[in-house]
Amino acid sequence: MNTQNIVRFIGAINSLNTRNYTLLKSAIEKRDSEKFVSRLLNSDVVEEDRCCPYCESKSIHKWGVRNDLQRYKCKICKRTFNTLTGTPLSNLHKKGRWLSYAECMINGLSVRKAAAECGVHRNTSFRWRHRFLKNVNDIKPEKLYGIAEVNEQIFAWSEKGSNKLNRKPRKRGYKSIKHIPYDKRVFTLFCRDRGKNTYDSLFFRFSANNITADLSKLLTKDTLFCSQNKAVYLKYTKDNGLRHGSLSIAKQEKVKRDIVHIENVLKYQRNLIIWMKRFRGVATKYLHNYLSWYRELDEFEFNISPEIVLIRAKRSERYNTNHFR
Numbered sequence: 001m002n003t004q005n006i007v008r009f010i011g012a013i014n015s016l017n018t019r020n021y022t023l024l025k026s027a028i029e030k031r032d033s034e035k036f037v038s039r040l041l042n043s044d045v046v047e048e049d050r051c052c053p054y055c056e057s058k059s060i061h062k063w064g065v066r067n068d069l070q071r072y073k074c075k076i077c078k079r080t081f082n083t084l085t086g087t088p089l090s091n092l093h094k095k096g097r098w099l100s101y102a103e104c105m106i107n108g109l110s111v112r113k114a115a116a117e118c119g120v121h122r123n124t125s126f127r128w129r130h131r132f133l134k135n136v137n138d139i140k141p142e143k144l145y146g147i148a149e150v151n152e153q154i155f156a157w158s159e160k161g162s163n164k165l166n167r168k169p170r171k172r173g174y175k176s177i178k179h180i181p182y183d184k185r186v187f188t189l190f191c192r193d194r195g196k197n198t199y200d201s202l203f204f205r206f207s208a209n210n211i212t213a214d215l216s217k218l219l220t221k222d223t224l225f226c227s228q229n230k231a232v233y234l235k236y237t238k239d240n241g242l243r244h245g246s247l248s249i250a251k252q253e254k255v256k257r258d259i260v261h262i263e264n265v266l267k268y269q270r271n272l273i274i275w276m277k278r279f280r281g282v283a284t285k286y287l288h289n290y291l292s293w294y295r296e297l298d299e300f301e302f303n304i305s306p307e308i309v310l311i312r313a314k315r316s317e318r319y320n321t322n323h324f325r
């Protein structure tokens with residue numbers, strides 16, 4: 001549009017009726033927002049560090065702009081890409097609504113409520129949720145320091161949303177954890193140090209060997225492992241030569257020597273369970289996503305911005321080709 005037309009266009013704005021004015025306003029907001037999101041997602045990598053997601057070569061050059069995103073072409077493998085190629089956010093549409101969607105996630109809205117809030121279909125809402133959380137699963141502390149409080153939580157195996165259910169639907173779930181058959185239990189292990197770093201993992205069989213395999217790099221010999229005196233933890237700490245602050249279940253011990261307790265991890269678990277109630281049960285195959293989602297909120301003390309949610313959903317580790325091929 002040339003300058004003369006733009007001046008005429010701006011002059012015509014005053015004569016628009018309310019309906020047309022609203023349409024124009026929302027079109028401008030959408031465009032602005034898509035541009036903003038594109039700029040945001042393009043800005044987390046320094047241009048000199050940008051490399052081809054296919055062959056990791058830094059020999060690339062700019063190759064036009066499409067959907068507000070800068071495209072690049074690799075001089076080595078000749079393939080084109082943009083900043084989202086190979087990330088969980090690739091091939092998702094309606095970028096302009098991603099920030100509002102990230103906000104809905106921060107507020108813990110259900111799939112349907114978030115869909116209504118952002119004006120997208122519930123299937124889109126579901127897809128976005130799990131794409132946004134894909135990378136968050138890997139953002140866990142690599143080490144816990146000092147005192148690690150450990151406890152487990154049992155969830156019932158759930159096939160929520162599955163089209164092929166191999167059993168009769170349970171109308172009201174299980175009365176309590178004790179009523180869940182052993183083969184229908186999913187165990188979540190929570191380890192939280194006093195610096196509020198939290199590590200969680202899922203087990204279908206809760207044994208000292210499985211815990212050893214999972215926690216081998218997380219805890220060092222200097223860590224004080226605090227837990228209840230369950231056989232699994234006793235064996236795990238003995239096998240790995242860890243110092244164990246063990247609390248007797250029989251004596252209902254809460255604190256020992258002032259420092260041995262698991263109050264912090266129990267509080268984390270309690271708050272997680274309260275937070276998860278809004279989803280009215282989650283499918284076991286997505287449980288790790290919900291654990292990661294809550295872990296991220298807790299890491300930022302529930303004060304994370306939608307921009308950070310998006311940047312973390314699209315991490316630069318995408319350059320590890322195994323990650324997305």
Ligand SMILES: [Zn+2]
Nearest residue numbers: 052055074077
């Ligand atoms: Zn390449």
